[in-house]
Amino acid sequence: MKRIAALSALALLGAALTANAPPAGATDISLESRTYMPVRGTKGADTHALLYEYLNFSAEDLALPGLYLRASGWGRTDLADETYGKKTNGDLQYAYLGWRAPLLNAEARVGRISLTAGVARHEVFDGALLGTDLPYGFDATVFGGVPTETDVGGRSSDTLYGGRLSQGQAGLYRLGASYLKEKNDGEVSREEVGADVFVAPVPLVSVTGSSLYNSIAKQWARHDYRLSVGPFVQALRIAATWSSTDYRYYFQSPVHPAFIPEDPDADEKLQKIGGELSVDVGMGFTLAGQYTSYTYDVAGAANAFSADLGWAGSGFTAGGGYRKVHGDEAENQYQEFRAHASAPVGPLGVSLSGQYLKFAEAIDGEDTALTAALDLSYPASPALEFSASVEYGKNPEYSREVKGLLTVLWRYDASMKNGGTK
Amino acid sequence: MTRSAMTALAAALLLGTLGFLAACAGPKSTALAHPERIEGLPICTSCHDAASAATNHDAQWMRSHGAIAVRDRRTCETCHKGSSCADCHAGRQEEIKPSDKRPSRFDASTPHRGDYLTQHRADGRLDPASCFPCHGRKNTGRCATCHK
Numbered sequence: 001m002k003r004i005a006a007l008s009a010l011a012l013l014g015a016a017l018t019a020n021a022p023p024a025g026a027t028d029i030s031l032e033s034r035t036y037m038p039v040r041g042t043k044g045a046d047t048h049a050l051l052y053e054y055l056n057f058s059a060e061d062l063a064l065p066g067l068y069l070r071a072s073g074w075g076r077t078d079l080a081d082e083t084y085g086k087k088t089n090g091d092l093q094y095a096y097l098g099w100r101a102p103l104l105n106a107e108a109r110v111g112r113i114s115l116t117a118g119v120a121r122h123e124v125f126d127g128a129l130l131g132t133d134l135p136y137g138f139d140a141t142v143f144g145g146v147p148t149e150t151d152v153g154g155r156s157s158d159t160l161y162g163g164r165l166s167q168g169q170a171g172l173y174r175l176g177a178s179y180l181k182e183k184n185d186g187e188v189s190r191e192e193v194g195a196d197v198f199v200a201p202v203p204l205v206s207v208t209g210s211s212l213y214n215s216i217a218k219q220w221a222r223h224d225y226r227l228s229v230g231p232f233v234q235a236l237r238i239a240a241t242w243s244s245t246d247y248r249y250y251f252q253s254p255v256h257p258a259f260i261p262e263d264p265d266a267d268e269k270l271q272k273i274g275g276e277l278s279v280d281v282g283m284g285f286t287l288a289g290q291y292t293s294y295t296y297d298v299a300g301a302a303n304a305f306s307a308d309l310g311w312a313g314s315g316f317t318a319g320g321g322y323r324k325v326h327g328d329e330a331e332n333q334y335q336e337f338r339a340h341a342s343a344p345v346g347p348l349g350v351s352l353s354g355q356y357l358k359f360a361e362a363i364d365g366e367d368t369a370l371t372a373a374l375d376l377s378y379p380a381s382p383a384l385e386f387s388a389s390v391e392y393g394k395n396p397e398y399s400r401e402v403k404g405l406l407t408v409l410w411r412y413d414a415s416m417k418n419g420g421t422k
Numbered sequence: 423m424t425r426s427a428m429t430a431l432a433a434a435l436l437l438g439t440l441g442f443l444a445a446c447a448g449p450k451s452t453a454l455a456h457p458e459r460i461e462g463l464p465i466c467t468s469c470h471d472a473a474s475a476a477t478n479h480d481a482q483w484m485r486s487h488g489a490i491a492v493r494d495r496r497t498c499e500t501c502h503k504g505s506s507c508a509d510c511h512a513g514r515q516e517e518i519k520p521s522d523k524r525p526s527r528f529d530a531s532t533p534h535r536g537d538y539l540t541q542h543r544a545d546g547r548l549d550p551a552s553c554f555p556c557h558g559r560k561n562t563g564r565c566a567t568c569h570k
Binding site: 030032034036038050052054056058070072076083084085089091093094100105114116117118121122124148149166170171172174176196198200203204206208209210222224226228230231235237239241243245247250251253254256257258259270272276278286288290294299302304308310317319325327329331332333334336338340342349351353355357359363369370371373375377387389393395396397405 | 472535540541547549564
């Protein structure tokens with residue numbers, strides 16, 4: 001309750017600052033409202049009609065140069081049968097007050113913060129963040145607070161803190177080291193040290209990647225690296241990827257039971273090696289291909305191949321793709337076919353898409369799944385857009401499934417006047 | 423001196439050192455916002471030199487952008503608002519699939535398009551690490567319907 005009160009106070013402070021802000025022209029304010037109404041009916045089951053409202057707000061240079069307030073959240077209510085075990089639901093995704101110094105990108109944020117930096121991946125916490133550029137190409141970020149993710153069992157005595165220090169030269173290289181520690185109910189549930197790298201030794205060649213070390217188990221948990229070459233003539237780009245994941249040390253303290261190994265002594269490791277190619281073949285056509293080899297210590301091996309062809313021109317798009325997964329385990333093998341097309345029809349944007357899945361091993365007696373979707377959108381103005389989608393499905397879960405979605409998008413975005421964000 | 427006091431002292435020293443270095447440094451920071459508004463998926467090298475190739479939003483971008491994002495907390499904010507990231511990288515309990523929020527964005531390879539309820543059984547076994555960042559410690563409301 002204290003944290004909700006603190007966040008509410010933060011929002012009120014922002015509102016007060018907005019009210020006292022200098023005249024328009026100094027403060028950039030943007031507000032976006034998205035209303036979704038999905039409806040789903042399945043043969044012989046419940047009918048779900050939900051109303052979602054997503055709100056995003058930002059005010060830049062609020063009262064003082066460099067001071068800003070940003071917030072985003074959503075709420076939902078059921079209009080028919082109960083969904084996901086709750087008649088209503090909602091989430092404050094982020095809401096923070098920040099200040100950016102005139103030099104060095106030095107920055108401070110306080111409130112509910114969403115952060116990706118080094119081993120911190122999409123971390124959401126109620127707390128504070130400090131960051132700045134430093135001499136000789138250094139950059140530092142420190143953060144701390146109460147995580148939102150482990151609220152199962154309460155958030156009392158939950159903490160999360162860490163930081164990242166990096167050094168580099170724009171366009172040439174950047175090397176980072178990061179640390180994160182998280183406590184749940186006062187007990188250390190997660191402690192990670194990470195290294196991340198970007199190196200572009202010669203033009204059009206770059207290596208990016210990261211390694212994660214589980215400090216509790218004192219073992220490497222994951223390495224993930226990518227070598228990219230290009231784009232060359234015809235926008236040809238090639239990439240090679242490698243990742244190694246040790247399940248025992250990577251999936252530490254999961255909330256989701258699917259990640260808890262059935263046999264904790266089975267030390268499963270996955271080595272993933274892949275290659276990707278994409279090329280602009282001209283006349284609006286783009287071709288992309290991907291191959292991945294999966295090698296497991298326990299489960300055997302698998303490989304996946306995919307190819308996609310796309311086309312775009314004068315508001316029209318079309319494309320299709322194929323993916324095949326093959327391997328030692330029949331339950332993992334499937335083929336996927338995809339196709340889509342979109343076109344302007346009068347004032348409407350119309351798009352059609354379809355997906356067909358063929359599984360090597362039947363699931364609940366069915367070895368195929370089919371989905372077809374139609375989407376219509378109508379931009380009433382640059383700030384207001386309506387869209388409607390309908391999707392038909394036949395799959396192992398449902399012999400017939402029909403879903404509909406109505407969307408209203410409205411935005412007021414004064415910050416667009418100088419380029420800015422989207 | 424207790425351990426917590428030493429930790430606080432070390433943190434204060436670190437922050438003080440960083441602050442001192444920041445105060446002494448020259449203004450060589452990168453721009454916080456792109457100076458021009460960009461429509462669609464940008465190919466950075468169409469205006470910038472080859473050093474910008476890694477951030478081209480091409481057919482490989484959906485698989486490569488994660489490694490770029492971890493390098494700097496501001497990388498994505500140069501052009502995107504936080505809500506843009508949150509559309510796919512869901513917070514605690516997202517209920518709408520990214521592909522439902524952007525049904526006509528076929529170019530964005532929005533995850534979980536079509537019958538992913540069935541497809542995720544195979545994909546989750548193939549590489550559960552790809553699911554973990556969004557569904558490992560949070561955003562498990564829908565998962566809990568079946569995974570008790």
